[in-house]
Amino acid sequence: MNRLFLTAAAVAMLLPGVASAHSKLLSSTPAADATVAKPTKMTLTFSETFQAALSGADLTMTGMPGMANHEPMPIKGFKTMVEGKTMILTFPRALPAGTYDLKWHVVGADQHKVEGGYSFKVR
């Protein structure tokens, strides 16, 4: 019996009944690299369920029309909800025109954190 096999068997024993698949972002609104009218919410749909309390997203405004040197500005005060495999961010008011970076993280049933991100534009 080789060492690799033993290691895989040991991991399988530590995580009984847990699917090995890590969550992937399947779709989102706004979509990656999209330009949208001023949104009041975002949705991120993943391939697996995740632990709501340990998962979330950060949104940063990286640019505004007519402003040459825009410092990255964190967007605060939105609500994060989870419905099934979808994370929903609700903003208190529509996002103003500009460019945005979204960073998300989800912790799956196996306790592993998966993260990613993308950019989009509001016109």
Ligand SMILES: [Cu+2]
């Ligand atoms: Cu994992």
